[in-house]
Amino acid sequence: MRTIWMYPMKTTIEISDPLLKQARKVAAREGVTLRTLVERGLSRVVSETKKPVLFKLRQAAFKGKGLQAEFRDASWGAIREAAYEGRGG
Secondary structure, three states: OOOOOOOOOOOOOOOOOHHHHHHHHHHHHHHOOOHHHHHHHHHHHHOOOOOOOOOOOOOOOOOOOOOHHHOOOOOHHHHHHEEEEOOOO
């Protein structure tokens, strides 16, 4: 197993004065640093924008020789009618 060391990186960001004042109030109210508040916000945005897992349809083939002879040249409507025949509707 390989250990990966992660060191904090310092950076500068520009935040509007009104937003910074609000952020400082929230941080003080919650008893956390402004850094913690910014990291939580960034983490939330990153997690919300992760690429969604794509749906993959499982293989659902059946053994056989295709359509029965009576349906080989039938329209989808005729096949659907036959499938629902005797089931109401």
